[in-house]
Amino acid sequence: MSLKKNPTSTDLAKKRWYHIQNRSRRMKLPYCTLEDFSRFWLTEHICEYCGILEEIWLLKNKKKLEIDRKIVKSGYVLGNIVWACRNCNIIKSDILTYEEMKEIGKKYLEPKWKSRDA
Numbered sequence: 001m002s003l004k005k006n007p008t009s010t011d012l013a014k015k016r017w018y019h020i021q022n023r024s025r026r027m028k029l030p031y032c033t034l035e036d037f038s039r040f041w042l043t044e045h046i047c048e049y050c051g052i053l054e055e056i057w058l059l060k061n062k063k064k065l066e067i068d069r070k071i072v073k074s075g076y077v078l079g080n081i082v083w084a085c086r087n088c089n090i091i092k093s094d095i096l097t098y099e100e101m102k103e104i105g106k107k108y109l110e111p112k113w114k115s116r117d118a
């Protein structure tokens, strides 16, 4: 058996979905099918809140974007999952609402990473 050095996008989506499935079962939360998740995976990987692209986030932090639930209790279902960078995910936590975090990301966080790039 050989190890795959460059997993395809589909492999990565599957891996992430299995992780979500385990987490959802543990937390007794609803979650989407692998097919739905694969469609979500094809959307642009960009932080919903501060607008940072995964490529840029990856260069700065050596990490991929995370998957956030807009409404925490609603689980990992389509329409409730969005891409989020670690910073935004931590700041939002279960304290801020989706709308509040959108406002904060746009107003305070996006200008910060954009000015650091300049």
Ligand SMILES: [Zn+2]
Binding pocket: 047, 048, 049, 050, 051, 052, 084, 085, 086, 087, 088, 089, 105, 109
């Ligand atoms: Zn962000």
